[in-house]
Amino acid sequence: MMIMKHERNEDKNDFLLFLLPEIFTVIAGSTAVYAMGIFGKQLSVENALRNAVMTAMGLAVAGFFLRREQLDSQLDYDNDEHLMRFWIAVWSCLLLSLACTFLPVGGWPFLPVFVVLSLFSNLPVGILFSSVFLMIASFEGQTQGIFFLYFISGIFAACLFQHLEQEFAIGIPLFLSLFCLFLCETANIVLLTNEHLSLEQFLVPAANLVVSGILLLGILKFFSGAVVFRDRVRYLDLNDTENQILAKYRQTDRTEYFQCIHTAYFCERIALKLGLDKDALKCAGLYHKKGWELMNLQGESFPKGAKEILEEYKEDQKYRRKETVVLYCSDAVVSAILLLSQKEPDKKPDYDQVIDKIFERIRVKGFVNECDLSLRDWNRMQKIFKEEKLYYDFLR
Numbered sequence: 001m002m003i004m005k006h007e008r009n010e011d012k013n014d015f016l017l018f019l020l021p022e023i024f025t026v027i028a029g030s031t032a033v034y035a036m037g038i039f040g041k042q043l044s045v046e047n048a049l050r051n052a053v054m055t056a057m058g059l060a061v062a063g064f065f066l067r068r069e070q071l072d073s074q075l076d077y078d079n080d081e082h083l084m085r086f087w088i089a090v091w092s093c094l095l096l097s098l099a100c101t102f103l104p105v106g107g108w109p110f111l112p113v114f115v116v117l118s119l120f121s122n123l124p125v126g127i128l129f130s131s132v133f134l135m136i137a138s139f140e141g142q143t144q145g146i147f148f149l150y151f152i153s154g155i156f157a158a159c160l161f162q163h164l165e166q167e168f169a170i171g172i173p174l175f176l177s178l179f180c181l182f183l184c185e186t187a188n189i190v191l192l193t194n195e196h197l198s199l200e201q202f203l204v205p206a207a208n209l210v211v212s213g214i215l216l217l218g219i220l221k222f223f224s225g226a227v228v229f230r231d232r233v234r235y236l237d238l239n240d241t242e243n244q245i246l247a248k249y250r251q252t253d254r255t256e257y258f259q260c261i262h263t264a265y266f267c268e269r270i271a272l273k274l275g276l277d278k279d280a281l282k283c284a285g286l287y288h289k290k291g292w293e294l295m296n297l298q299g300e301s302f303p304k305g306a307k308e309i310l311e312e313y314k315e316d317q318k319y320r321r322k323e324t325v326v327l328y329c330s331d332a333v334v335s336a337i338l339l340l341s342q343k344e345p346d347k348k349p350d351y352d353q354v355i356d357k358i359f360e361r362i363r364v365k366g367f368v369n370e371c372d373l374s375l376r377d378w379n380r381m382q383k384i385f386k387e388e389k390l391y392y393d394f395l396r
Helices: 001-038 045-071 083-100 111-119 123-135 144-160 169-189 199-238 242-254 254-274 278-287 290-298 306-313 323-341 350-363 374-385 389-395
Strands: none
Touching: 045 242, 083 111, 083 123, 111 123, 111 144, 111 169, 111 199, 123 144, 144 374, 169 199, 169 323, 169 374, 199 278, 199 306, 242 254, 242 290, 242 389, 254 278, 254 290, 254 323, 254 374, 278 290, 278 306, 306 323, 323 350, 323 374, 323 389, 350 374
């Protein structure tokens, strides 16, 4: 009874710690907007109150959606474990949106807002929060074109930078993001001025491009160090066969250890072909058997990508993730080949027939019915296994 009571108290504390930043954001945001309207913009009480209510509702809805995504484990990278990092970004963007009400509309640096909030949560959450902040900046005296200028260019930039864990290549996305912003500003600001076109009309948009570019580079540098390359260093250690866990595994069960080594080889090779997270898949292949238990005994944890694959592999037989299906198929093929080599060491099996039977059995049992793996990827994976006949000979 005491244990259950302690667990309930921990859950309550976790819930309060999660809810407090959201409540603070709603109250602080709506209060700041009201005060800004009354004292900064000299609005009527009715208009200032309208703006405050809309701000509170927007932030409350965005916060509720963030909670739903976090509880459903839908946030990208390791963001569900570092929510305070996201809230700090939210508060910074709130201050920026308030400051934008005093800046020329062509100089609002909203491109980095969409990118940073999406990177530190996920794409839908980032877009929702960014839209609320854009609404705050656009409350008084701005046309719909200004809102959609930054809304469209912001969404485009957030989409371009959505997946950075594979190859941290930012040159082309950065150029395309700034080019899209330039086109949108030209169409909605420069071309709509009641003056003849001149270079002076491009000064504010050009300054916005420079500021947005610098802010984006700073955000991406911080993100690479805090998230992307931190996991890569962790994977380098976990995937090193000489690390402490795998060395102990090799001593404990040498046969199973090498089976995991072969499984990890196929996981990595297929991940490269299908565009999946090769580091996470290789790690899952190495630790999907006794390595998982040894990690738990050491009190260590996996990066989010490998952790999600292993948890689904251990707990469910209806796989939804492509990576989990690749792990299951790799383990099944390696296990079958090793078993055949033990039973009939002098007889070389028909590898194509063995692989076809394994894939047919997996399909009939319905393990992949809920997975979004396409038929093309399924066939490509099967083809990759059939191309490794020399490797199977090496296993015998």
